Amino acid sequence: MLSLDAPLVAVAWLYIFAKTWRADYLPWISYIALALVVWVIYVTDRLLDSSIQDGTGGRFESRHVFHRKHAKLFRIAAIFAGILAMILVIGSMPMRIFENAGLGIILVIGFFALSVNSSTGPNDIPYAKNVMAGLAFGFGTSVIAFVYTAFDWWEFVMSPQLVCFAVLCVLNISAIDLWEHAGRSSDPEVKASDELALTLPLTLLGGSSIYFAARDHELATRPFFYAILTGAALLHIINRTRSRFSMDALRVLADVALLIPFVVFLAASKS
Structure with missing residues:
Protein backbone atom coordinates (compact mmCIF):
# COMPACT_ATOMS: atom_id res chain seq x y z
CA MET A 1 0.00 0.00 0.00
CA LEU A 2 2.87 2.38 0.76
CA SER A 3 4.82 1.45 -2.41
CA LEU A 4 7.77 0.24 -0.34
CA ASP A 5 8.08 -3.08 -2.16
CA ALA A 6 9.84 -1.76 -5.26
CA PRO A 7 12.45 0.32 -3.33
CA LEU A 8 13.24 -2.71 -1.17
CA VAL A 9 13.78 -4.89 -4.25
CA ALA A 10 15.92 -2.18 -5.89
CA VAL A 11 18.17 -1.80 -2.84
CA ALA A 12 18.62 -5.57 -2.51
CA TRP A 13 19.64 -5.96 -6.15
CA LEU A 14 21.90 -2.89 -6.05
CA TYR A 15 23.83 -4.71 -3.33
CA ILE A 16 23.97 -7.81 -5.55
CA PHE A 17 25.28 -5.80 -8.51
CA ALA A 18 27.82 -3.97 -6.33
CA LYS A 19 29.25 -7.20 -4.93
CA THR A 20 29.23 -8.97 -8.29
CA TRP A 21 31.02 -6.11 -10.05
CA ARG A 22 33.40 -5.58 -7.10
CA ALA A 23 32.09 -2.08 -6.35
CA ASP A 24 32.58 -2.81 -2.66
CA TYR A 25 33.13 0.83 -1.73
CA LEU A 26 29.63 1.86 -2.82
CA PRO A 27 28.54 4.48 -0.22
CA TRP A 28 25.39 3.88 1.83
CA ILE A 29 23.92 7.14 0.49
CA SER A 30 23.65 5.46 -2.90
CA TYR A 31 21.17 2.96 -1.47
CA ILE A 32 19.08 5.71 0.10
CA ALA A 33 19.07 7.78 -3.09
CA LEU A 34 18.00 4.78 -5.18
CA ALA A 35 15.23 3.86 -2.75
CA LEU A 36 13.90 7.43 -2.78
CA VAL A 37 13.96 7.72 -6.58
CA VAL A 38 12.21 4.37 -7.07
CA TRP A 39 9.61 5.25 -4.42
CA VAL A 40 8.84 8.59 -6.05
CA ILE A 41 8.42 6.94 -9.47
CA TYR A 42 6.12 4.22 -8.14
CA VAL A 43 4.00 6.62 -6.09
CA THR A 44 3.67 8.93 -9.08
CA ASP A 45 2.65 5.99 -11.26
CA ARG A 46 -0.02 4.86 -8.80
CA LEU A 47 -1.39 8.38 -8.41
CA LEU A 48 -1.44 8.70 -12.19
CA ASP A 49 -3.19 5.34 -12.59
CA SER A 50 -5.77 6.36 -10.01
CA SER A 51 -6.42 9.62 -11.83
CA ILE A 52 -6.73 7.93 -15.23
CA GLN A 53 -9.02 5.19 -13.95
CA ASP A 54 -11.15 7.74 -12.12
CA GLY A 55 -11.65 9.65 -15.37
CA THR A 56 -12.49 6.55 -17.40
CA GLY A 57 -14.57 4.72 -14.82
CA GLY A 58 -11.94 1.98 -14.58
CA ARG A 59 -11.77 -0.69 -11.93
CA PHE A 60 -9.89 0.43 -8.82
CA GLU A 61 -7.62 -1.98 -6.99
CA SER A 62 -6.86 -1.71 -3.29
CA ARG A 63 -3.50 0.01 -3.79
CA HIS A 64 -5.08 2.57 -6.12
CA VAL A 65 -7.92 3.21 -3.66
CA PHE A 66 -5.38 3.79 -0.90
CA HIS A 67 -3.29 6.21 -2.98
CA ARG A 68 -6.39 8.04 -4.19
CA LYS A 69 -7.69 8.38 -0.63
CA HIS A 70 -4.39 9.80 0.59
CA ALA A 71 -3.36 11.51 -2.64
CA LYS A 72 -2.45 14.84 -1.03
CA LEU A 73 -0.13 13.23 1.53
CA PHE A 74 1.51 11.08 -1.14
CA ARG A 75 2.09 14.10 -3.39
CA ILE A 76 3.72 16.07 -0.58
CA ALA A 77 5.84 13.10 0.49
CA ALA A 78 6.89 12.43 -3.11
CA ILE A 79 7.98 16.04 -3.59
CA PHE A 80 10.10 15.99 -0.42
CA ALA A 81 11.53 12.55 -1.28
CA GLY A 82 12.41 13.75 -4.79
CA ILE A 83 14.16 16.87 -3.46
CA LEU A 84 16.08 14.82 -0.88
CA ALA A 85 17.13 12.30 -3.53
CA MET A 86 18.37 15.11 -5.78
CA ILE A 87 20.39 16.62 -2.93
CA LEU A 88 21.96 13.25 -2.12
CA VAL A 89 22.82 12.52 -5.76
CA ILE A 90 24.27 15.97 -6.48
CA GLY A 91 26.15 16.25 -3.20
CA SER A 92 27.45 12.73 -2.70
CA MET A 93 27.68 10.81 -5.95
CA PRO A 94 30.38 11.03 -8.67
CA MET A 95 29.80 13.05 -11.82
CA ARG A 96 29.84 9.79 -13.76
CA ILE A 97 26.27 9.17 -12.61
CA PHE A 98 25.09 12.24 -14.56
CA GLU A 99 27.02 11.13 -17.63
CA ASN A 100 25.27 7.73 -17.65
CA ALA A 101 21.79 8.45 -16.27
CA GLY A 102 20.42 9.73 -19.58
CA LEU A 103 19.16 6.36 -20.79
CA GLY A 104 17.39 5.76 -17.49
CA ILE A 105 15.65 9.13 -17.71
CA ILE A 106 14.53 8.36 -21.27
CA LEU A 107 13.14 4.99 -20.16
CA VAL A 108 11.24 6.56 -17.26
CA ILE A 109 9.78 9.25 -19.54
CA GLY A 110 8.80 6.55 -22.02
CA PHE A 111 7.14 4.58 -19.24
CA PHE A 112 5.01 7.53 -18.13
CA ALA A 113 4.21 8.44 -21.73
CA LEU A 114 2.86 4.92 -22.28
CA SER A 115 0.94 5.13 -19.01
CA VAL A 116 -0.80 8.32 -20.05
CA ASN A 117 -1.39 7.51 -23.72
CA SER A 118 -2.09 3.79 -23.43
CA SER A 119 -5.44 2.83 -24.92
CA THR A 120 -5.47 -0.76 -23.69
CA GLY A 121 -8.83 -2.08 -22.61
CA PRO A 122 -9.62 -4.20 -19.54
CA ASN A 123 -8.84 -7.38 -21.49
CA ASP A 124 -5.57 -6.12 -22.96
CA ILE A 125 -2.12 -6.64 -21.46
CA PRO A 126 0.15 -3.53 -21.60
CA TYR A 127 3.26 -5.35 -22.80
CA ALA A 128 4.98 -2.19 -24.08
CA LYS A 129 4.52 -0.41 -20.75
CA ASN A 130 5.72 -3.47 -18.82
CA VAL A 131 8.83 -3.81 -20.98
CA MET A 132 9.62 -0.12 -20.52
CA ALA A 133 9.09 -0.38 -16.76
CA GLY A 134 11.29 -3.48 -16.47
CA LEU A 135 14.09 -1.95 -18.51
CA ALA A 136 13.94 1.29 -16.52
CA PHE A 137 14.00 -0.58 -13.21
CA GLY A 138 16.85 -2.86 -14.29
CA PHE A 139 18.96 -0.03 -15.69
CA GLY A 140 18.27 2.35 -12.81
CA THR A 141 19.19 -0.24 -10.21
CA SER A 142 22.42 -1.34 -11.85
CA VAL A 143 23.74 1.99 -13.14
CA ILE A 144 24.58 3.16 -9.62
CA ALA A 145 26.85 0.17 -9.13
CA PHE A 146 28.29 0.66 -12.62
CA VAL A 147 29.54 4.20 -11.94
CA TYR A 148 31.76 2.83 -9.18
CA THR A 149 33.44 0.32 -11.51
CA ALA A 150 36.01 0.59 -14.29
CA PHE A 151 33.63 -0.81 -16.93
CA ASP A 152 33.04 1.16 -20.09
CA TRP A 153 29.52 2.01 -21.30
CA TRP A 154 29.02 -0.82 -23.77
CA GLU A 155 30.53 -3.36 -21.42
CA PHE A 156 27.89 -2.31 -18.90
CA VAL A 157 24.88 -2.12 -21.24
CA MET A 158 25.66 -5.46 -22.88
Missing part, protein backbone atom coordinates in the same frame (compact mmCIF):
# COMPACT_ATOMS: atom_id res chain seq x y z
CA SER A 159 26.60 -7.27 -19.68
CA PRO A 160 24.75 -10.56 -19.12
CA GLN A 161 24.01 -9.45 -15.56
CA LEU A 162 22.11 -6.33 -16.62
CA VAL A 163 20.30 -8.10 -19.47
CA CYS A 164 19.18 -11.04 -17.31
CA PHE A 165 18.03 -8.81 -14.46
CA ALA A 166 16.11 -6.51 -16.81
CA VAL A 167 14.37 -9.52 -18.35
CA LEU A 168 13.53 -10.84 -14.88
CA CYS A 169 12.02 -7.44 -14.00
CA VAL A 170 9.94 -7.37 -17.21
CA LEU A 171 8.60 -10.86 -16.51
CA ASN A 172 7.88 -10.02 -12.87
CA ILE A 173 5.84 -6.97 -13.87
CA SER A 174 4.09 -8.78 -16.73
CA ALA A 175 3.20 -11.70 -14.47
CA ILE A 176 0.71 -9.59 -12.51
CA ASP A 177 -1.13 -8.51 -15.66
CA LEU A 178 -1.13 -12.05 -17.05
CA TRP A 179 -2.51 -13.46 -13.80
CA GLU A 180 -5.22 -10.81 -13.65
CA HIS A 181 -6.08 -11.39 -17.31
CA ALA A 182 -6.33 -15.16 -16.80
CA GLY A 183 -8.42 -14.67 -13.67
CA ARG A 184 -10.98 -12.56 -15.53
CA SER A 185 -11.40 -15.12 -18.29
CA SER A 186 -13.41 -18.34 -18.20
CA ASP A 187 -11.88 -19.58 -21.46
CA PRO A 188 -9.42 -22.46 -20.81
CA GLU A 189 -7.46 -21.53 -23.96
CA VAL A 190 -6.94 -17.97 -22.71
CA LYS A 191 -5.76 -19.25 -19.34
CA ALA A 192 -3.36 -21.69 -21.00
CA SER A 193 -2.08 -19.00 -23.35
CA ASP A 194 -1.41 -16.61 -20.45
CA GLU A 195 0.44 -19.32 -18.54
CA LEU A 196 2.58 -20.17 -21.57
CA ALA A 197 3.32 -16.48 -22.17
CA LEU A 198 5.10 -16.50 -18.81
CA THR A 199 6.39 -20.07 -18.66
CA LEU A 200 8.34 -19.95 -21.94
CA PRO A 201 10.40 -16.80 -21.26
CA LEU A 202 10.98 -17.84 -17.63
CA THR A 203 12.35 -21.16 -18.88
CA LEU A 204 14.62 -19.37 -21.34
CA LEU A 205 15.81 -16.99 -18.62
CA GLY A 206 16.52 -19.89 -16.26
CA GLY A 207 18.44 -21.71 -18.98
CA SER A 208 20.44 -18.58 -19.78
CA SER A 209 21.38 -18.08 -16.13
CA ILE A 210 22.62 -21.68 -15.93
CA TYR A 211 24.63 -21.14 -19.13
CA PHE A 212 26.28 -17.93 -17.91
CA ALA A 213 27.01 -19.47 -14.49
CA ALA A 214 28.64 -22.50 -16.11
CA ARG A 215 30.79 -20.28 -18.34
CA ASP A 216 32.27 -18.45 -15.36
CA HIS A 217 35.17 -20.70 -14.39
CA GLU A 218 36.48 -18.07 -11.96
CA LEU A 219 33.16 -18.26 -10.04
CA ALA A 220 32.98 -14.45 -9.76
CA THR A 221 29.48 -14.07 -11.20
CA ARG A 222 27.96 -17.47 -10.41
CA PRO A 223 26.14 -16.25 -7.26
CA PHE A 224 24.49 -13.54 -9.37
CA PHE A 225 23.16 -16.01 -11.91
CA TYR A 226 22.07 -18.38 -9.14
CA ALA A 227 20.00 -15.46 -7.85
CA ILE A 228 18.50 -14.89 -11.32
CA LEU A 229 17.73 -18.60 -11.61
CA THR A 230 16.05 -18.54 -8.21
CA GLY A 231 13.86 -15.58 -9.16
CA ALA A 232 12.83 -17.22 -12.43
CA ALA A 233 12.09 -20.55 -10.70
CA LEU A 234 9.99 -18.90 -8.00
CA LEU A 235 7.95 -16.95 -10.56
CA HIS A 236 7.40 -20.20 -12.46
CA ILE A 237 6.19 -21.97 -9.30
CA ILE A 238 3.84 -19.09 -8.48
CA ASN A 239 2.58 -19.09 -12.05
CA ARG A 240 1.73 -22.82 -11.88
CA THR A 241 0.02 -22.54 -8.48
CA ARG A 242 -1.61 -19.13 -8.88
CA SER A 243 -5.16 -20.50 -8.59
CA ARG A 244 -4.54 -21.10 -4.87
CA PHE A 245 -3.94 -17.43 -4.10
CA SER A 246 -5.82 -14.15 -4.26
CA MET A 247 -4.50 -11.36 -6.49
CA ASP A 248 -3.27 -9.40 -3.46
CA ALA A 249 -1.36 -12.48 -2.30
CA LEU A 250 0.08 -12.98 -5.79
CA ARG A 251 1.37 -9.40 -5.79
CA VAL A 252 3.17 -10.03 -2.51
CA LEU A 253 4.56 -13.34 -3.76
CA ALA A 254 5.84 -11.65 -6.93
CA ASP A 255 7.86 -9.28 -4.73
CA VAL A 256 9.07 -12.18 -2.58
CA ALA A 257 10.27 -13.90 -5.77
CA LEU A 258 12.69 -11.00 -6.29
CA LEU A 259 13.78 -10.77 -2.65
CA ILE A 260 14.56 -14.43 -1.88
CA PRO A 261 17.32 -14.38 -4.56
CA PHE A 262 19.12 -11.88 -2.30
CA VAL A 263 19.40 -14.58 0.38
CA VAL A 264 20.51 -17.10 -2.24
CA PHE A 265 23.19 -14.66 -3.45
CA LEU A 266 24.54 -14.17 0.07
CA ALA A 267 24.68 -17.90 0.70
CA ALA A 268 26.31 -18.64 -2.66
CA SER A 269 28.86 -15.85 -2.19
CA LYS A 270 29.96 -17.22 1.17
CA SER A 271 30.28 -20.73 -0.15
Whole structure:
Protein backbone atom coordinates (compact mmCIF):
# COMPACT_ATOMS: atom_id res chain seq x y z
CA MET A 1 0.00 0.00 0.00
CA LEU A 2 2.87 2.38 0.76
CA SER A 3 4.82 1.45 -2.41
CA LEU A 4 7.77 0.24 -0.34
CA ASP A 5 8.08 -3.08 -2.16
CA ALA A 6 9.84 -1.76 -5.26
CA PRO A 7 12.45 0.32 -3.33
CA LEU A 8 13.24 -2.71 -1.17
CA VAL A 9 13.78 -4.89 -4.25
CA ALA A 10 15.92 -2.18 -5.89
CA VAL A 11 18.17 -1.80 -2.84
CA ALA A 12 18.62 -5.57 -2.51
CA TRP A 13 19.64 -5.96 -6.15
CA LEU A 14 21.90 -2.89 -6.05
CA TYR A 15 23.83 -4.71 -3.33
CA ILE A 16 23.97 -7.81 -5.55
CA PHE A 17 25.28 -5.80 -8.51
CA ALA A 18 27.82 -3.97 -6.33
CA LYS A 19 29.25 -7.20 -4.93
CA THR A 20 29.23 -8.97 -8.29
CA TRP A 21 31.02 -6.11 -10.05
CA ARG A 22 33.40 -5.58 -7.10
CA ALA A 23 32.09 -2.08 -6.35
CA ASP A 24 32.58 -2.81 -2.66
CA TYR A 25 33.13 0.83 -1.73
CA LEU A 26 29.63 1.86 -2.82
CA PRO A 27 28.54 4.48 -0.22
CA TRP A 28 25.39 3.88 1.83
CA ILE A 29 23.92 7.14 0.49
CA SER A 30 23.65 5.46 -2.90
CA TYR A 31 21.17 2.96 -1.47
CA ILE A 32 19.08 5.71 0.10
CA ALA A 33 19.07 7.78 -3.09
CA LEU A 34 18.00 4.78 -5.18
CA ALA A 35 15.23 3.86 -2.75
CA LEU A 36 13.90 7.43 -2.78
CA VAL A 37 13.96 7.72 -6.58
CA VAL A 38 12.21 4.37 -7.07
CA TRP A 39 9.61 5.25 -4.42
CA VAL A 40 8.84 8.59 -6.05
CA ILE A 41 8.42 6.94 -9.47
CA TYR A 42 6.12 4.22 -8.14
CA VAL A 43 4.00 6.62 -6.09
CA THR A 44 3.67 8.93 -9.08
CA ASP A 45 2.65 5.99 -11.26
CA ARG A 46 -0.02 4.86 -8.80
CA LEU A 47 -1.39 8.38 -8.41
CA LEU A 48 -1.44 8.70 -12.19
CA ASP A 49 -3.19 5.34 -12.59
CA SER A 50 -5.77 6.36 -10.01
CA SER A 51 -6.42 9.62 -11.83
CA ILE A 52 -6.73 7.93 -15.23
CA GLN A 53 -9.02 5.19 -13.95
CA ASP A 54 -11.15 7.74 -12.12
CA GLY A 55 -11.65 9.65 -15.37
CA THR A 56 -12.49 6.55 -17.40
CA GLY A 57 -14.57 4.72 -14.82
CA GLY A 58 -11.94 1.98 -14.58
CA ARG A 59 -11.77 -0.69 -11.93
CA PHE A 60 -9.89 0.43 -8.82
CA GLU A 61 -7.62 -1.98 -6.99
CA SER A 62 -6.86 -1.71 -3.29
CA ARG A 63 -3.50 0.01 -3.79
CA HIS A 64 -5.08 2.57 -6.12
CA VAL A 65 -7.92 3.21 -3.66
CA PHE A 66 -5.38 3.79 -0.90
CA HIS A 67 -3.29 6.21 -2.98
CA ARG A 68 -6.39 8.04 -4.19
CA LYS A 69 -7.69 8.38 -0.63
CA HIS A 70 -4.39 9.80 0.59
CA ALA A 71 -3.36 11.51 -2.64
CA LYS A 72 -2.45 14.84 -1.03
CA LEU A 73 -0.13 13.23 1.53
CA PHE A 74 1.51 11.08 -1.14
CA ARG A 75 2.09 14.10 -3.39
CA ILE A 76 3.72 16.07 -0.58
CA ALA A 77 5.84 13.10 0.49
CA ALA A 78 6.89 12.43 -3.11
CA ILE A 79 7.98 16.04 -3.59
CA PHE A 80 10.10 15.99 -0.42
CA ALA A 81 11.53 12.55 -1.28
CA GLY A 82 12.41 13.75 -4.79
CA ILE A 83 14.16 16.87 -3.46
CA LEU A 84 16.08 14.82 -0.88
CA ALA A 85 17.13 12.30 -3.53
CA MET A 86 18.37 15.11 -5.78
CA ILE A 87 20.39 16.62 -2.93
CA LEU A 88 21.96 13.25 -2.12
CA VAL A 89 22.82 12.52 -5.76
CA ILE A 90 24.27 15.97 -6.48
CA GLY A 91 26.15 16.25 -3.20
CA SER A 92 27.45 12.73 -2.70
CA MET A 93 27.68 10.81 -5.95
CA PRO A 94 30.38 11.03 -8.67
CA MET A 95 29.80 13.05 -11.82
CA ARG A 96 29.84 9.79 -13.76
CA ILE A 97 26.27 9.17 -12.61
CA PHE A 98 25.09 12.24 -14.56
CA GLU A 99 27.02 11.13 -17.63
CA ASN A 100 25.27 7.73 -17.65
CA ALA A 101 21.79 8.45 -16.27
CA GLY A 102 20.42 9.73 -19.58
CA LEU A 103 19.16 6.36 -20.79
CA GLY A 104 17.39 5.76 -17.49
CA ILE A 105 15.65 9.13 -17.71
CA ILE A 106 14.53 8.36 -21.27
CA LEU A 107 13.14 4.99 -20.16
CA VAL A 108 11.24 6.56 -17.26
CA ILE A 109 9.78 9.25 -19.54
CA GLY A 110 8.80 6.55 -22.02
CA PHE A 111 7.14 4.58 -19.24
CA PHE A 112 5.01 7.53 -18.13
CA ALA A 113 4.21 8.44 -21.73
CA LEU A 114 2.86 4.92 -22.28
CA SER A 115 0.94 5.13 -19.01
CA VAL A 116 -0.80 8.32 -20.05
CA ASN A 117 -1.39 7.51 -23.72
CA SER A 118 -2.09 3.79 -23.43
CA SER A 119 -5.44 2.83 -24.92
CA THR A 120 -5.47 -0.76 -23.69
CA GLY A 121 -8.83 -2.08 -22.61
CA PRO A 122 -9.62 -4.20 -19.54
CA ASN A 123 -8.84 -7.38 -21.49
CA ASP A 124 -5.57 -6.12 -22.96
CA ILE A 125 -2.12 -6.64 -21.46
CA PRO A 126 0.15 -3.53 -21.60
CA TYR A 127 3.26 -5.35 -22.80
CA ALA A 128 4.98 -2.19 -24.08
CA LYS A 129 4.52 -0.41 -20.75
CA ASN A 130 5.72 -3.47 -18.82
CA VAL A 131 8.83 -3.81 -20.98
CA MET A 132 9.62 -0.12 -20.52
CA ALA A 133 9.09 -0.38 -16.76
CA GLY A 134 11.29 -3.48 -16.47
CA LEU A 135 14.09 -1.95 -18.51
CA ALA A 136 13.94 1.29 -16.52
CA PHE A 137 14.00 -0.58 -13.21
CA GLY A 138 16.85 -2.86 -14.29
CA PHE A 139 18.96 -0.03 -15.69
CA GLY A 140 18.27 2.35 -12.81
CA THR A 141 19.19 -0.24 -10.21
CA SER A 142 22.42 -1.34 -11.85
CA VAL A 143 23.74 1.99 -13.14
CA ILE A 144 24.58 3.16 -9.62
CA ALA A 145 26.85 0.17 -9.13
CA PHE A 146 28.29 0.66 -12.62
CA VAL A 147 29.54 4.20 -11.94
CA TYR A 148 31.76 2.83 -9.18
CA THR A 149 33.44 0.32 -11.51
CA ALA A 150 36.01 0.59 -14.29
CA PHE A 151 33.63 -0.81 -16.93
CA ASP A 152 33.04 1.16 -20.09
CA TRP A 153 29.52 2.01 -21.30
CA TRP A 154 29.02 -0.82 -23.77
CA GLU A 155 30.53 -3.36 -21.42
CA PHE A 156 27.89 -2.31 -18.90
CA VAL A 157 24.88 -2.12 -21.24
CA MET A 158 25.66 -5.46 -22.88
CA SER A 159 26.60 -7.27 -19.68
CA PRO A 160 24.75 -10.56 -19.12
CA GLN A 161 24.01 -9.45 -15.56
CA LEU A 162 22.11 -6.33 -16.62
CA VAL A 163 20.30 -8.10 -19.47
CA CYS A 164 19.18 -11.04 -17.31
CA PHE A 165 18.03 -8.81 -14.46
CA ALA A 166 16.11 -6.51 -16.81
CA VAL A 167 14.37 -9.52 -18.35
CA LEU A 168 13.53 -10.84 -14.88
CA CYS A 169 12.02 -7.44 -14.00
CA VAL A 170 9.94 -7.37 -17.21
CA LEU A 171 8.60 -10.86 -16.51
CA ASN A 172 7.88 -10.02 -12.87
CA ILE A 173 5.84 -6.97 -13.87
CA SER A 174 4.09 -8.78 -16.73
CA ALA A 175 3.20 -11.70 -14.47
CA ILE A 176 0.71 -9.59 -12.51
CA ASP A 177 -1.13 -8.51 -15.66
CA LEU A 178 -1.13 -12.05 -17.05
CA TRP A 179 -2.51 -13.46 -13.80
CA GLU A 180 -5.22 -10.81 -13.65
CA HIS A 181 -6.08 -11.39 -17.31
CA ALA A 182 -6.33 -15.16 -16.80
CA GLY A 183 -8.42 -14.67 -13.67
CA ARG A 184 -10.98 -12.56 -15.53
CA SER A 185 -11.40 -15.12 -18.29
CA SER A 186 -13.41 -18.34 -18.20
CA ASP A 187 -11.88 -19.58 -21.46
CA PRO A 188 -9.42 -22.46 -20.81
CA GLU A 189 -7.46 -21.53 -23.96
CA VAL A 190 -6.94 -17.97 -22.71
CA LYS A 191 -5.76 -19.25 -19.34
CA ALA A 192 -3.36 -21.69 -21.00
CA SER A 193 -2.08 -19.00 -23.35
CA ASP A 194 -1.41 -16.61 -20.45
CA GLU A 195 0.44 -19.32 -18.54
CA LEU A 196 2.58 -20.17 -21.57
CA ALA A 197 3.32 -16.48 -22.17
CA LEU A 198 5.10 -16.50 -18.81
CA THR A 199 6.39 -20.07 -18.66
CA LEU A 200 8.34 -19.95 -21.94
CA PRO A 201 10.40 -16.80 -21.26
CA LEU A 202 10.98 -17.84 -17.63
CA THR A 203 12.35 -21.16 -18.88
CA LEU A 204 14.62 -19.37 -21.34
CA LEU A 205 15.81 -16.99 -18.62
CA GLY A 206 16.52 -19.89 -16.26
CA GLY A 207 18.44 -21.71 -18.98
CA SER A 208 20.44 -18.58 -19.78
CA SER A 209 21.38 -18.08 -16.13
CA ILE A 210 22.62 -21.68 -15.93
CA TYR A 211 24.63 -21.14 -19.13
CA PHE A 212 26.28 -17.93 -17.91
CA ALA A 213 27.01 -19.47 -14.49
CA ALA A 214 28.64 -22.50 -16.11
CA ARG A 215 30.79 -20.28 -18.34
CA ASP A 216 32.27 -18.45 -15.36
CA HIS A 217 35.17 -20.70 -14.39
CA GLU A 218 36.48 -18.07 -11.96
CA LEU A 219 33.16 -18.26 -10.04
CA ALA A 220 32.98 -14.45 -9.76
CA THR A 221 29.48 -14.07 -11.20
CA ARG A 222 27.96 -17.47 -10.41
CA PRO A 223 26.14 -16.25 -7.26
CA PHE A 224 24.49 -13.54 -9.37
CA PHE A 225 23.16 -16.01 -11.91
CA TYR A 226 22.07 -18.38 -9.14
CA ALA A 227 20.00 -15.46 -7.85
CA ILE A 228 18.50 -14.89 -11.32
CA LEU A 229 17.73 -18.60 -11.61
CA THR A 230 16.05 -18.54 -8.21
CA GLY A 231 13.86 -15.58 -9.16
CA ALA A 232 12.83 -17.22 -12.43
CA ALA A 233 12.09 -20.55 -10.70
CA LEU A 234 9.99 -18.90 -8.00
CA LEU A 235 7.95 -16.95 -10.56
CA HIS A 236 7.40 -20.20 -12.46
CA ILE A 237 6.19 -21.97 -9.30
CA ILE A 238 3.84 -19.09 -8.48
CA ASN A 239 2.58 -19.09 -12.05
CA ARG A 240 1.73 -22.82 -11.88
CA THR A 241 0.02 -22.54 -8.48
CA ARG A 242 -1.61 -19.13 -8.88
CA SER A 243 -5.16 -20.50 -8.59
CA ARG A 244 -4.54 -21.10 -4.87
CA PHE A 245 -3.94 -17.43 -4.10
CA SER A 246 -5.82 -14.15 -4.26
CA MET A 247 -4.50 -11.36 -6.49
CA ASP A 248 -3.27 -9.40 -3.46
CA ALA A 249 -1.36 -12.48 -2.30
CA LEU A 250 0.08 -12.98 -5.79
CA ARG A 251 1.37 -9.40 -5.79
CA VAL A 252 3.17 -10.03 -2.51
CA LEU A 253 4.56 -13.34 -3.76
CA ALA A 254 5.84 -11.65 -6.93
CA ASP A 255 7.86 -9.28 -4.73
CA VAL A 256 9.07 -12.18 -2.58
CA ALA A 257 10.27 -13.90 -5.77
CA LEU A 258 12.69 -11.00 -6.29
CA LEU A 259 13.78 -10.77 -2.65
CA ILE A 260 14.56 -14.43 -1.88
CA PRO A 261 17.32 -14.38 -4.56
CA PHE A 262 19.12 -11.88 -2.30
CA VAL A 263 19.40 -14.58 0.38
CA VAL A 264 20.51 -17.10 -2.24
CA PHE A 265 23.19 -14.66 -3.45
CA LEU A 266 24.54 -14.17 0.07
CA ALA A 267 24.68 -17.90 0.70
CA ALA A 268 26.31 -18.64 -2.66
CA SER A 269 28.86 -15.85 -2.19
CA LYS A 270 29.96 -17.22 1.17
CA SER A 271 30.28 -20.73 -0.15
